[in-house]
Structures are given as structure tokens and as C-alpha cells.
Amino acid sequence: MTGIRVLGGEVDRGAEILTPDALEFVAGLHRSFAATRDELLALRKRRRPLSFRPETAHVREGDWRVAEAPEPLRDRRVEITGPTERKMAINALNSGAKVWLADLEDANTPHWRNVVAGQVNLYDAARGTIEHRSPEGKRYVLGDGPRPAIVVRPRGWHLPERHIEVDGAPAVGALVDFGLHFFHNARLGRPYYYLPKLEGHREARLWNDVFTAAQARLGVPHGTVRATVLIETIPAAFEMEEILYELRDHASGLNAGRWDYLFSIIKYFRDQGADHVLPDRDSVTMTAPFMRAYTELLVRTCHKRGAFAMGGMAAFIPNRRDPEVTRRALAKVRDDKRREADDGFDGSWVAHPDLVPVCAEVFDDRLGDRPNQLDVPREDVHVTADQLLDFASAGGQATRAGVTGAVDVGVRYLMSWLGGNGAAAIHNLMEDAATAEISRSQLWQWVHNGVVLDDGTPVTADLVRSLLRDTRDRLDGEHLDLAVELFEQVALADDFVDFLTLPAYERIA
């Protein structure tokens, strides 16, 4: 293990995951691909004017299709997402969904213990041996029914893993998550992944190169991996075809990751003037014309290339103790899934086991006895660059409630994240890293573009600071002071912080 150091503390059964061979495998990927990752991250900083690229027109016009879906991924009508915490993993596997998106990204705090325990849980889940006893004594085992395919979402390219050093540098977080999972589980079959936060086709090419090398190094046949790419950044919306093309031997589909997509729009156009300012998060819905353009283009692109179009996350969460909250959540989620099914999506995401039946019912209705709707080409869809960029079409306004809510939710979420829970129900909505990014980047954008609220108050750094003080006085709990400090940094620092998880990670690593 020359050049490899594990700096994290001991985690139960961690030795089964962090074996010398597994670490050598991860280090090998890091040595082959970290330099390209660094180069591509640097390129992200150059915000070019967005349009469909003339130099890749041949890809968009060419005649090609992605690899055929393997049997476990032919029917993806309901996908449940969630962190890889042991109890939740078992609940997800027993939920009746077709896919479990095992999340090492938006819904996960990359505490070392979560990184390692998540891999232990994935190891046991892949072998069908996962079991758990809760502190209250409740026993969790896998049921007898059909189990979802497991699709693992590694961290995005931007995050380091400081607890593993390769040749003196922190390992690339994405390669740690992917590498450990692939090393231990790929030979069992079904090495399936979701790829987050890509900004363009060269980042997809990097993942493809990683898959090609990983398969060759372990003797797994080329093309066994399947990857679904989240289209959740505004530059990637202009490169959907190119992304599928780069990954065509391994591509399984695209997903409309709406929350990071909105964050990315705010980030990309954060200092571009009032025309690019988005209003309160609540008032930008999936029916806003620029969001319709994005999702319609995604379905059209996927089906033209034989890839699955996967819907995104409605944030409404049921509450088993409050039937009225549950009724409202089910109705909202049903509407969201119905629109997606009618648009031609092949399936969609839910955040909670009690939402699986709703999504299943809507897609059952639409699909009949077909496993998907790849046969719906959506050739009627023609989306222009202007439509994707028509943010004024959202309508809506920045309001006093919007600013107050953004501060409150952002701080509450960071408290949860710092405590190790990367997803939380806050005011009956699912909040995760992507939704928290919207809260803080929206404030940054409003402050820097002189936005005035519905009640005539200008949004200034002082206003945000005073709301942060109120929030600190009102809330109580572990990590409150650090959450407030971090929120102030990521909402107000003059130099926009690329991802809130970057400074937050420095405080937990």
C-alpha cells in the first residue's frame, strides 16, 4: 500500500471494506483520473455563454443508441431514494420500489463513519444479508417480495475524501465511493450508478473512462456498468445528447434533478442582473415554461437514443402522525408524477416508502403492460436555447416569507447535515443538500442584484444577518452556532462558494 494512508478512525466492520486490495484499487483509479478531474473542475469556473455547441453537432445529428437496458433496469417506474443508513436501506429494499437509489450524495453527510458504514450496508444489501436491530429492539430483515435494483449515487466530482490520502493528496470523493462499491460488488453483477452534478460531456467521458478502467482491472466485462446521469446543471441541459453519447456503452438514462438544476441556474447567473434572478423557491414549479422546456427536452433526447427518462423529486413528505399533511403530500406527489408520466417519463423518484404506491399507481395507469415508454418518441418536442434560458417565465416574486424561510430552512438543514443526517423533513418538505443550496444561493443572488421584496424592503447582507440572529435566538440544538456561521459564509461571502458542502466538509473532516 505504498502512498496510501487511511486517516479516518475505526468504523464497525470497516476493515472488511478498507482491505489493502480495495484501497489499492481506489488509489489506482485516483492516480489515473484525479488530474483530469482537477482540470475539468477548473474549466467549470469559465462560465461560457450557453448554447447547443456547434462543434458537437455531429453527435446530435448522428445515428446511435445507448446500450440496451439489462433486465433489472427495464422497469424503473418507481425509484425510492435515500441515504445508506442501515435501517433506511432495509426499509428501501422492502418498499416495493423497482429501484433503490442508494445515496452517497445529496442525502448524505460524508462523515467518515457514514462513508464507511454506507459501504458496509451496500455490501450486505448486495448479498441479501442485511439485518438490523434498532435501539428500541425492533428487528429489520429483508422481506420475501421482489427487491429493487440497487443504483448507487457516488459524490459529485467536486468533493474530496480527506480520510484517504493517495500520494499525499486527499482522494477524489467520487472515486472512493464508486471504487469501494465497485471493488466489492461488481463481480456479483449489477454495478449500477447514478452520476450527479455533471456540467458537460467531458465530465461524462471521464466517468466512462473510469468505468472502462475499473471493469478491465477487475476482469468484469466491458459494458456491465450502467449509469444514469442526472441532468441537474444548466450547462448539462445543453449537452444531454453528448453526455449519453460519451457513456453510450454504459448509459442507462437521464434524470431530471430539478433541485440542483435550480441551484445551478442561480449559481451560473448569480451576477448577471435582474433578468436572471429567480423568485421565491415555492413559486418556481415544474410547470414554469423554462422547467417544462428542460424536462420535455430530456424525455425527447432519451427516447431518441433508447435511454430511460427518469423523473425527479417532489419534496412533499407524508407524516404518519398527521393525516392532513399526508393527504396533501399524496395529492401533490400524485399530480407531479401524473405530469411526468403523461410527458413520457419512464418512471420517477419518491423520497419516502409511503409514496411508493402513489407513484406506482400513476405509472401503472400510464404504462399498462409495458415496462417503460421508450416507445413514445416525443418527436413533437422542439426546444430552443432561449426557452431553456427564459427564467422570467417563472413569474413570481421575492417575498419577505421567502427570505425568512430560506434562512430558517438553511440553518435547520445545516444543523442536520453537521449531525450526520444529510436529508431531513423540515416543515413537511424533504430538504437535502440540493434544496439547501437553493436557499443560500438565492439569498446571495438577491443581495448582489439589488432585489426588493414584495413589502418594499431591499435584500441586503444586513437584512440576512439580522434574520440569522433571529433564527439563532429562536432555534435550539446541537451544531446551531456552526450552522449559522456556515450559512452566513455560503449566503453572503463576496466570492461565491461553489458548493456549501465544501466549507461544511472542512468542518467535519
Ligand SMILES: CC(=O)SCCNC(=O)CCNC(=O)[C@H](O)C(C)(C)COP(=O)(O)OP(=O)(O)OC[C@H]1O[C@@H](n2cnc3c(N)ncnc32)[C@H](O)[C@@H]1OP(=O)(O)O
Ligand atoms: C434533490 C434530491 O437529490 S432528492 C434525493 C435525495 N434525498 C433523499 O433521498 C431523501 C430521502 N428521504 C428521507 O431521507 C426521509 O424520508 C426524510 C428525512 C425526508 C424523512 O424521514 P423521517 O422523518 O424519518 O420520516 P418518517 O418518520 O415518516 O419515516 C417513517 C419510516 O419510513 C422510513 N423512511 C423514510 N424515508 C425513507 C427512505 N427514503 N428510504 C427508506 N426508508 C425511509 C423511516 O426510516 C421510518 O422507518 P421506521 O418506521 O422503520 O422507523
Ligand SMILES: O=CC(=O)O
Ligand atoms: O438530485 C436531484 C436533485 O433534484 O438535485
Ligand SMILES: [Mg+2]
Ligand atoms: Mg441533486
